[in-house]
Amino acid sequence: MIRVVVADDQQLVRAGFGVLVDSAPDLEVVGEAEDGQSCVDLVRRIGADVVLMDVRMPGVDGIEATRRITADPACGDVKILILTTFDLDDHVYDALRAGASGFLLKDTDPPDLLDALRVVARGDALIAPAITRRLIAEFAARPDVERPSPERLDALTDREREVMAEVARGLNNAEIGAELLMSPATAKTHVSRAMIKLGLRDRAQMVAMAYETGLVRPGE
Numbered sequence: 001m002i003r004v005v006v007a008d009d010q011q012l013v014r015a016g017f018g019v020l021v022d023s024a025p026d027l028e029v030v031g032e033a034e035d036g037q038s039c040v041d042l043v044r045r046i047g048a049d050v051v052l053m054d055v056r057m058p059g060v061d062g063i064e065a066t067r068r069i070t071a072d073p074a075c076g077d078v079k080i081l082i083l084t085t086f087d088l089d090d091h092v093y094d095a096l097r098a099g100a101s102g103f104l105l106k107d108t109d110p111p112d113l114l115d116a117l118r119v120v121a122r123g124d125a126l127i128a129p130a131i132t133r134r135l136i137a138e139f140a141a142r143p144d145v146e147r148p149s150p151e152r153l154d155a156l157t158d159r160e161r162e163v164m165a166e167v168a169r170g171l172n173n174a175e176i177g178a179e180l181l182m183s184p185a186t187a188k189t190h191v192s193r194a195m196i197k198l199g200l201r202d203r204a205q206m207v208a209m210a211y212e213t214g215l216v217r218p219g220e
Contacts, residue, residue: 018032036060053083055095
């Protein structure tokens with residue numbers, strides 16, 4: 001059973017997501033929070049597999065709450081799925097840098113939202129990879145971002161670099177395998193090894209680092 005916490009400052013929104021999540025046999029809402037700090041406190045107290053996190057909340061917003069949860073060793077296995085809209089694009093890149101595992105548009109169809117929770121819980125892939133690529137490509141080019149040195153990638157083999165580049169383009173393991181002529185299992189192994197070497201939580205952070213270090217350049 002995947003345990004979900006819903007964080008949103010609107011009670012009706014929380015209730016709606018709660019009904020939807022609880023309708024799935026493998027998902028359950030274990031708590032709700034109306035602001036970022038309440039979410040952080042709740043997750044620390046009861047734990048969760050995934051937090052469905054709104055960006056704009058009073059006091060501590062969703063990005064700062066994400067940062068606090070992912071920085072807490074006691075919450076190391078908790079995945080954050082950010083809820084956003086197109087007019088909040090500017091927050092998405094910051095959320096990924098804060099440690100979010102992915103993001104979802106608020107107008108996503110209900111079955112896709114449920115699938116997104118499952119995907120993030122597994123840590124297998126980013127949500128909406130085409131949108132993710134566009135947003136990260138745009139904001140990775142911002143001059144105010146403190147970037148990791150390209151030398152960070154020296155720990156990777158050439159093959160791991162190739163796989164990391166494909167992850168940054170939004171491909172899943174099966175698509176990477178087809179692109180690089182390897183099995184999906186081999187692609188997954190390369191991804192896992194690269195994340196361990198680079199100290200990354202998940203594929204979302206791998207995408208951000210691929211752009212930040214110049215392995216993949218905006219617009220490619």
